[in-house]
Amino acid sequence: MAQTSETSVTRGAHVQHHFVDSDQQFESSKMGMWIFLVTEILFFGGLFLGYITFRLWYPDLYIMASEHLDTFWGTVNTIVLIGSSLTVAMAIRSAQLNQQKGLIINLCITIALAATFMVIKYFEYAHKFELGILPGTYYTYEGIPHDLANIFFSIYYMMTGLHGLHVMIGIGLMIWLIVRARKGHFHSGYYTPVEVTGLYWHLVDIIWIFLFPLLYLID
Amino acid sequence: MATSDSSNIKKLQVRRFKPEEYPEKSYLSEEKGLWAWMTTVDHKKIGLMYLASITLFFFAGGMLALLLRTELLVPAQSFLAADTYNQIFTLHGAIMVFFFLVPSVPAALGNFILPLQLGCKDVAFPRVNLLSYYIYVIGAIITLTAIFTGSVDTGWTFYTPYSTATEGSIMLMTFGVFILGFSSILTGLNFIVTIHRLRSPGLGWNKLPLFLWGLYATSIIQILATPVLAITLLLLTMERLLGIGIFDPNLGGDPVLYQHFFWFYSHPAVYIMIVPGFGIISEIISTFSRKHIFGYWAIALSSLAIAFIGFLVWGHHMFVSGQSSLANVVFSFLTFFVGIPTGIKIFNWIATMYRGSIDMKTPMLYAMSFLFLFSIGGFTGIMVGALAVDIHLHDTYYVVAHFHYVMMGGMVMAFIGGLHYWWPKIFGKMYNETLGRIVCVTLFIGFNMTFLPQFVMGSLGMPRRYFNYLEQYQAFHQFSTIGSYVMAVGFFTMAGYLIYSLRKGKRAPSNPWGSRALEWQATSPPALHNYDHTPVIIHGPYDYHRPMQEFQLGIADSHNGHDDHPPTDPTIKTVEADK
Amino acid sequence: MNRLSDFMLPPARSTYAAEVDALFNFVNVISLILLLGITIAIIYFSIKYRRRSEDDTTPLITHDSRLEITWAVIPLILVLITFAWGFNTYLTTTTVPDDAYEVRVTATSWRWDFQYEEGQTSVNELHVPAGRPVRLVMISNDVIHSFYVPDLRIKMDVLPNRYSQVWFEATEPFESQIYCAEYCGAAHSNMLADIIVHSQEDFNTWLEEGDTIDESLTPAELGQQLVDRQGCLACHSTDGSRLQGPSFQGVFGRERPLEDGTTVTADENYIRQSLLEPMSQVADGYPAIMPPYTSLSDREIDSIIEYLKTLE
Numbered sequence A: 001m002a003q004t005s006e007t008s009v010t011r012g013a014h015v016q017h018h019f020v021d022s023d024q025q026f027e028s029s030k031m032g033m034w035i036f037l038v039t040e041i042l043f044f045g046g047l048f049l050g051y052i053t054f055r056l057w058y059p060d061l062y063i064m065a066s067e068h069l070d071t072f073w074g075t076v077n078t079i080v081l082i083g084s085s086l087t088v089a090m091a092i093r094s095a096q097l098n099q100q101k102g103l104i105i106n107l108c109i110t111i112a113l114a115a116t117f118m119v120i121k122y123f124e125y126a127h128k129f130e131l132g133i134l135p136g137t138y139y140t141y142e143g144i145p146h147d148l149a150n151i152f153f154s155i156y157y158m159m160t161g162l163h164g165l166h167v168m169i170g171i172g173l174m175i176w177l178i179v180r181a182r183k184g185h186f187h188s189g190y191y192t193p194v195e196v197t198g199l200y201w202h203l204v205d206i207i208w209i210f211l212f213p214l215l216y217l218i219d
Numbered sequence B: 001m002a003t004s005d006s007s008n009i010k011k012l013q014v015r016r017f018k019p020e021e022y023p024e025k026s027y028l029s030e031e032k033g034l035w036a037w038m039t040t041v042d043h044k045k046i047g048l049m050y051l052a053s054i055t056l057f058f059f060a061g062g063m064l065a066l067l068l069r070t071e072l073l074v075p076a077q078s079f080l081a082a083d084t085y086n087q088i089f090t091l092h093g094a095i096m097v098f099f100f101l102v103p104s105v106p107a108a109l110g111n112f113i114l115p116l117q118l119g120c121k122d123v124a125f126p127r128v129n130l131l132s133y134y135i136y137v138i139g140a141i142i143t144l145t146a147i148f149t150g151s152v153d154t155g156w157t158f159y160t161p162y163s164t165a166t167e168g169s170i171m172l173m174t175f176g177v178f179i180l181g182f183s184s185i186l187t188g189l190n191f192i193v194t195i196h197r198l199r200s201p202g203l204g205w206n207k208l209p210l211f212l213w214g215l216y217a218t219s220i221i222q223i224l225a226t227p228v229l230a231i232t233l234l235l236l237t238m239e240r241l242l243g244i245g246i247f248d249p250n251l252g253g254d255p256v257l258y259q260h261f262f263w264f265y266s267h268p269a270v271y272i273m274i275v276p277g278f279g280i281i282s283e284i285i286s287t288f289s290r291k292h293i294f295g296y297w298a299i300a301l302s303s304l305a306i307a308f309i310g311f312l313v314w315g316h317h318m319f320v321s322g323q324s325s326l327a328n329v330v331f332s333f334l335t336f337f338v339g340i341p342t343g344i345k346i347f348n349w350i351a352t353m354y355r356g357s358i359d360m361k362t363p364m365l366y367a368m369s370f371l372f373l374f375s376i377g378g379f380t381g382i383m384v385g386a387l388a389v390d391i392h393l394h395d396t397y398y399v400v401a402h403f404h405y406v407m408m409g410g411m412v413m414a415f416i417g418g419l420h421y422w423w424p425k426i427f428g429k430m431y432n433e434t435l436g437r438i439v440c441v442t443l444f445i446g447f448n449m450t451f452l453p454q455f456v457m458g459s460l461g462m463p464r465r466y467f468n469y470l471e472q473y474q475a476f477h478q479f480s481t482i483g484s485y486v487m488a489v490g491f492f493t494m495a496g497y498l499i500y501s502l503r504k505g506k507r508a509p510s511n512p513w514g515s516r517a518l519e520w521q522a523t524s525p526p527a528l529h530n531y532d533h534t535p536v537i538i539h540g541p542y543d544y545h546r547p548m549q550e551f552q553l554g555i556a557d558s559h560n561g562h563d564d565h566p567p568t569d570p571t572i573k574t575v576e577a578d579k
Numbered sequence C: 001m002n003r004l005s006d007f008m009l010p011p012a013r014s015t016y017a018a019e020v021d022a023l024f025n026f027v028n029v030i031s032l033i034l035l036l037g038i039t040i041a042i043i044y045f046s047i048k049y050r051r052r053s054e055d056d057t058t059p060l061i062t063h064d065s066r067l068e069i070t071w072a073v074i075p076l077i078l079v080l081i082t083f084a085w086g087f088n089t090y091l092t093t094t095t096v097p098d099d100a101y102e103v104r105v106t107a108t109s110w111r112w113d114f115q116y117e118e119g120q121t122s123v124n125e126l127h128v129p130a131g132r133p134v135r136l137v138m139i140s141n142d143v144i145h146s147f148y149v150p151d152l153r154i155k156m157d158v159l160p161n162r163y164s165q166v167w168f169e170a171t172e173p174f175e176s177q178i179y180c181a182e183y184c185g186a187a188h189s190n191m192l193a194d195i196i197v198h199s200q201e202d203f204n205t206w207l208e209e210g211d212t213i214d215e216s217l218t219p220a221e222l223g224q225q226l227v228d229r230q231g232c233l234a235c236h237s238t239d240g241s242r243l244q245g246p247s248f249q250g251v252f253g254r255e256r257p258l259e260d261g262t263t264v265t266a267d268e269n270y271i272r273q274s275l276l277e278p279m280s281q282v283a284d285g286y287p288a289i290m291p292p293y294t295s296l297s298d299r300e301i302d303s304i305i306e307y308l309k310t311l312e
Helices: A022-057 A058-066 A073-096 A100-131 A149-182 A192-216 B034-038 B043-071 B082-118 B127-150 B170-197 B209-241 B255-289 B296-312 B325-352 B364-385 B387-393 B395-427 B435-459 B471-504 C002-008 C017-048 C065-094 C200-209 C219-229 C268-276 C298-310
Strands: B011-014 B554-557 B570-576 C102-108 C111-116 C121-123 C126-129 C134-140 C144-149 C154-158 C166-167 C174-180 C193-198 C254-258 C262-265
Touching: A022 A192, A022 B082, A022 B170, A022 B209, A022 B255, A058 A149, A058 B043, A058 C154, A073 A100, A073 A149, A073 A192, A100 A149, A149 A192, A149 B082, A149 B209, A149 C193, B043 B082, B043 B395, B082 B209, B082 B255, B082 B395, B127 B170, B170 B209, B209 B255, B209 B296, B209 C174, B255 B296, B255 B364, B296 B325, B325 B364, B325 B387, B325 C065, B325 C154, B364 B395, B364 B435, B364 C002, B364 C065, B387 B435, B387 C017, B387 C065, B395 B435, B395 B471, B435 B471, B435 C002, B435 C126, B435 C262, B471 C219, C002 C017, C002 C268, C017 C154, C017 C262, C065 C219, C102 C126, C102 C144, C111 C126, C121 C126, C134 C154, C154 C166, C174 C298, C193 C200, C268 C298
Parallel strands: C102 C134, C126 C193
Antiparallel strands: B011 B554, B011 B570, C102 C111, C111 C121, C134 C166, C144 C154, C144 C174, C174 C193, C254 C262
């Protein structure tokens, strides 16, 4: 390719061929992520709708079944996730300020918090499995005097399971960011992936902030 | 935004860039080879890969339809067993809806044309674009596996509890369609960002071609509705895998809830299919009338209005489902408001033709067929939106005929019209005009023969999805079947002359129809990166009162392309363009 | 107008059918007028304004707000009339009169069972009086079905987890067709039943005496009639072809492998038990879906056995 364009001299290496400049690329990526988050909200929105429908039909069921969820560990998890939202915001700040070390440290803390969340979630699940509180037709627990207790827990597992899957994807994305950060890809002129991953992570956090009271704090 | 300039006009140094006729190099001649195609991020090649895939599925779905129609020549069994018949109509519906209609215009034609009309080199996220194609392929493979490893006989709607009770590989199929949804979401996301962020200098919202307004409205529906389909199918998959009981009445769930979930996506999906078709019709009618589109804003905004109202009417599929009477009344009321923007479009298209210079070329002939057939689809839609009448017509052949008039008479006619319209641009070859017109007339006749009788037998009481039927309906069924054969002949002839045009067709000029829209200022076929300059737009795409050279401007010192050839017109001037 | 209506609609035999038909005709006529207008405009413009030379120029007409508002408002008025009309008629079709005669309807794949206020039952034959409102209370034993009688202009889904209802008042005695309109599997299109509307006296007689058996029939002929009426043929062929259940052809006296691995001879007792307790002896390789036919009398069962013997 002949280097005929004057503009190409001023383009950073990170700007893809079809964008005019770095700004356009940054704005596009950010908008793309926002739209993606809208689709995520509608995806979970479907589950919330199912949740609300059954709650309107069977309010007692929800109160009874909710008592079998561990509010203490749920609260801990909420705090853990809110903390991770803070650290991911700090990671973006570090990238903006060219602080590569700060970026990597903040990302590592975020991953650690996300992992903590998953470990706690694992113990919650394991405890329920032991009791026989399994999803769908595998439900065998007899401690809840309601015919449809299995449906509450099906909804519980669908919601927290899909949310957990999103946490795992977030962990994957942040590992990828650390790899790229170590190679020195990010600087104040280009930190788009950090920014959009941060947006994603905030959404994962917000969904949990809705799930927590809806599932754990009913009375 | 980077600048804080309060003025909405900026001055640009431009010169004329006349497209090179019969270029030696194009996107087709560069980056050749299977591997280059499979890993390409070029929107044009991805568009072509989609085009090939949906053509394949259209062919498959069409053959299944012929099998169904042939079986229906006589009541009772002739050559298909009842189970087989039920599986075939399920496949016909699922393939046509999920694998053909939804991706057809946006992912195939839209992918190709959208960046050309915006004057940019690619969509905003080229790799995501390729990813969405592969998601489509994976979804298709999973669904096909479902078909070959077991049977699916639920109808494309997968209504519970039948879909949770029946045997077969329903889980695999719903999972395949679930995967497919992400392809649609990513395409919509890509288009919205591209339209917002990658418009050429001067291309304001008021100069956006109506095809792009159509795609924009469609993309909004895609990103808002498809996630709900995804969660619905995921819940259904889990229902079969674990028995989570949300939709299965045997476990305490509610089948009507499933229908709400399903139609919340699947009604807006109807507009995902038809709204980009509206865009194509606007382009074709304006071009072949060589006249400014009548009521630009009315047509542009009515697409958005349809997208919006389309989200509020899903319950009209459920008038006899057992939902509350109040819900029925509300949904019926809202349904009628879809008719208004749709009517405005039809009247504005016809008004565009008034005092035009009408050239009845093949694409225009398809647009005229569209107007007639889609109007019938719309009127019968009003009929089935009326509560008391729908009680009688629901789930009969009347409804079958109605949605075929909308989907096939509307959407497929628009798609084929668009394919012929942009064929010279896409492949740089002309097709046989005479054959094109003959086939259009054949399809028009065959289509009406197939589906007009279905209105009559439906209102007489023939329910749909019937393998066996009473003898009183036989004459209608036979007429309908003959019509479907006529259509088949038309489609095969079309395949013949289009393939011939690819191999031996005359080379196409850059702007064979004399259109003012930007995509015709690219070469035919376009260069690898679309334009070798940054186009500057100072007139709207329908300003036929302006001379052609004013549509061929580009930033004077821009030369983004790989191919270095001298400017065709060295005069540089300054123009004012919208921001 | 009436001709179009006669061609497109089945006979109107419920009190509100004429009202539904009037709306159907109204929408049809308006649509045809508009469609004709659109078609004429397209053809006229295509000819009058056809391209005469490549240098044709066209006037710049961008829009006309008055015109556009006109063709938004007129359709709006038309659809609002359609809505109001449809709504009004819908109210009539959903408001059940208090004195309605009640019939309970149970749908099972692929059979309709009817139970009357006086305790009588019938299979695949709904008997109702003319000139009196009838309310059907319906439930399904398995998947969703839909109760559809074109002549009465009624249709309603039959759900497995709740009761749904429709009502109608037949204007005169007649016999017509009941369809299942919601896809329910392999024999969906065979899930038919008859509706027999009697005069009030005939209906009372029917309630007292039940189906009169034509005494001139031989047992085998009676069996054939029963097999037809009870809807057996939805799942069992008489020509050896495979449907949801085993074919009746040559079934009598043959060794039959069962689902549990044992084999029985299809003698009189086997057939009797298959009718009364179908789940006890499910034929190998066929789905266990047959509902019990406990309403059959001994004489009717005997006739069916005699009929099966004739199917060599």
